[in-house]
Amino acid sequence: MVDDAAASPSAAPLASEWDVVVVGSGAAGLMTCLELPQGLRVLLLSKSSEPPSASRWAQGGIAAVTRADDSFESHIADTLRAGAGLCDRPAVEMLVREAPACVERLLSLGMAFDRNGEELSTTLEAAHSHRRVLHAQDRTGGALVDALEREVLHRPALVLRKGMPALQLWIEAGCCVGLQVLDGDRLRWLRCGAVVLACGGGGHLFAHTTNPSQASGDGVAMAWDAGARLRDLEFVQFHPTCLFHPEAQTFLISEALRGEGAVVVNAQGQDFTRKTDPRGSLAPRDILARAIDEEMKESGAACVYLDIRSRGSEFLGQRFPEITATLRKLGIDPARQPIPVVPAAHYQCGGVQAKLNGVTSLPGLLALGEVACTGLHGANRLASNSLLEALVMAHEAAEHLPQTLPGSDGGVKLPAWKEGKAHDADELVVITHNWREIRQLMWDYVGIARTNKRILRAQSRLQLLLQEVQEFYWDFRVTPDLLELRNLALCSALIVESALRRHESRGLNANADYPGLAKVAKDTVIRAGEI
Numbered sequence: 049m050v051d052d053a054a055a056s057p058s059a060a061p062l063a064s065e066w067d068v069v070v071v072g073s074g075a076a077g078l079m080t081c082l083e084l085p086q087g088l089r090v091l092l093l094s095k096s097s098e099p100p101s102a103s104r105w106a107q108g109g110i111a112a113v114t115r116a117d118d119s120f121e122s123h124i125a126d127t128l129r130a131g132a133g134l135c136d137r138p139a140v141e142m143l144v145r146e147a148p149a150c151v152e153r154l155l156s157l158g159m160a161f162d163r164n165g166e167e168l169s170t171t172l173e174a175a176h177s178h179r180r181v182l183h184a185q186d187r188t189g190g191a192l193v194d195a196l197e198r199e200v201l202h203r204p205a206l207v208l209r210k211g212m213p214a215l216q217l218w219i220e221a222g223c224c225v226g227l228q229v230l231d232g233d234r235l236r237w238l239r240c241g242a243v244v245l246a247c248g249g250g251g252h253l254f255a256h257t258t259n260p261s262q263a264s265g266d267g268v269a270m271a272w273d274a275g276a277r278l279r280d281l282e283f284v285q286f287h288p289t290c291l292f293h294p295e296a297q298t299f300l301i302s303e304a305l306r307g308e309g310a311v312v313v314n315a316q317g318q319d320f321t322r323k324t325d326p327r328g329s330l331a332p333r334d335i336l337a338r339a340i341d342e343e344m345k346e347s348g349a350a351c352v353y354l355d356i357r358s359r360g361s362e363f364l365g366q367r368f369p370e371i372t373a374t375l376r377k378l379g380i381d382p383a384r385q386p387i388p389v390v391p392a393a394h395y396q397c398g399g400v401q402a403k404l405n406g407v408t409s410l411p412g413l414l415a416l417g418e419v420a421c422t423g424l425h426g427a428n429r430l431a432s433n434s435l436l437e438a439l440v441m442a443h444e445a446a447e448h449l450p451q452t453l454p455g456s457d458g459g460v461k462l463p464a465w466k467e468g469k470a471h472d473a474d475e476l477v478v479i480t481h482n483w484r485e486i487r488q489l490m491w492d493y494v495g496i497a498r499t500n501k502r503i504l505r506a507q508s509r510l511q512l513l514l515q516e517v518q519e520f521y522w523d524f525r526v527t528p529d530l531l532e533l534r535n536l537a538l539c540s541a542l543i544v545e546s547a548l549r550r551h552e553s554r555g556l557n558a559n560a561d562y563p564g565l566a567k568v569a570k571d572t573v574i575r576a577g578e579i
């Protein structure tokens with residue numbers, strides 16, 4: 049049942065008690081709702097009506113071993129290698145081995161993967177040693193979310209509320225027992241047996257990103273406030289090839305283009321990428337994004353180019369219809385000219401520390417998909433492992449959750465909350481200013497190439513900003529924008545803290561003051577009260 053609070057002011061009143069509240073309606077959230085036992089009362093929250101989730105924007109695909117010439121060992125080895133020595137091997141093994149069953153499940157739901165005759169069609173992406181990425185043209189995420197939504201929305205005892213952001217978790221005696229939401233302009237507490245965070249990452253912490261605008265680090269911020277442990281937040285993945293165009297600043301040019309022969313070149317048409325890695329344009333993302341960043345800094349160029357002219361118009365139109373159409377609308381014909389691209393923040397490899405079934409350090413709180421850190425990605429995620437992780441985790445969580453749900457205890461005593469009243473237009477402008485400032489300073493000082501001085505500069509500015517934002521948060525009536533700003537500021541400060549703790553260059557954390565690798569690969573784990 050869809051109950052769109054934002055679209056319809058007369059939406060039915062929302063019950064105050066649920067078995068499970070799922071925050072986020074991307075792949076992880078939808079799959080959890082689908083797999084939970086039918087009798088449970090499930091509330092699925094989506095913070096905005098539009099734009100869609102990051103899952104829906106995923107172009108590339110889902111990595112899974114489906115071909116006879118591929119093997120689990122090879123997928124495991126590629127994931128470990130891309131993760132730069134920090135992956136949790138058991139997590140990697142489990143995910144890789146579960147992948148074919150996950151694909152079967154998607155097929156049973158009508159997921160329209162591309163085929164070559166009877167066979168599922170597979171593509172290559174960077175750092176994979178086999179063609180193992182299943183895809184639905186260049187809108188795999190869209191096809192996936194469509195397939196999941198078709199099923200989920202018929203589920204009895206499920207309510208989907210769009211336009212209802214979650215503010216904070218409700219903690220009692222060290223357990224998560226519910227959460228606070230923004231219902232129109234009213235704050236409400238909802239009690240539940242478990243909260244599942246499936247609300248994605250924080251691409252919008254950075255000035256340039258491939259993520260939709262709701263990726264503001266909400267899950268990490270809420271979990272941190274509630275006292276959950278966070279892991280490896282310093283590893284922010286920058287996708288090497290985001291379109292460089294003023295009218296489409298978050299548009300991704302899928303890595304699958306490089307898998308099909310596209311090459312990254314500079315303005316002179318030279319392939320500079322082999323200077324740093326013999327795999328060139330198919331090197332892991334951390335390495336390629338750094339090579340592009342260095343090339344742009346050395347040459348002063350505003351972008352580099354992705355050249356796929358070798359594949360011709362017909363192939364591009366069939367295999368990458370959305371990318372080709374979007375580019376042509378912007379006056380770029382990829383069959384005739386190289387595509388201008390820049391690296392941009394794409395994926396949060398760290399997050400709320402969680403097991404593969406989503407269980408976090410806080411009883412009653414689960415975290416799934418990008419908001420979680422299971423150890424699968426280590427210091428750098430292998431392409432197309434993320435939708436897989438979201439789906440497998442959701443499946444595991446839905447199996448685990450019913451055994452842990454407490455019965456309803458009747459009388460609910462709501463926690464105290466002082467609701468700010470003021471609405472000062474002059475002051476609200478500051479929200480936009482602070483938002484821009486944080487995103488720019490994270491990009492400038494905590495981006496692809498880091499130094500201690502830059503990170504410390506970010507830290508001192510963020511301290512002031514965070515203080516200002518917290519004052520707003522408590523004194524003013526909370527709006528979705530203020531809530532996002534507060535999450536953005538907090539999450540940025542946590543990334544900075546994590547980056548300062550890592551005294552090495554590993555994977556996505558490249559710090560010129562610590563150019564080497566530490567002897568032992570260790571996770572960065574932080575928890576409220578410890579910093």
Ligand code: SIN
Nearest residue numbers: 107108302303431432
């Ligand atoms: C892409 O299509 O390049 C993105 C795939 C991913 O992030 O795994």
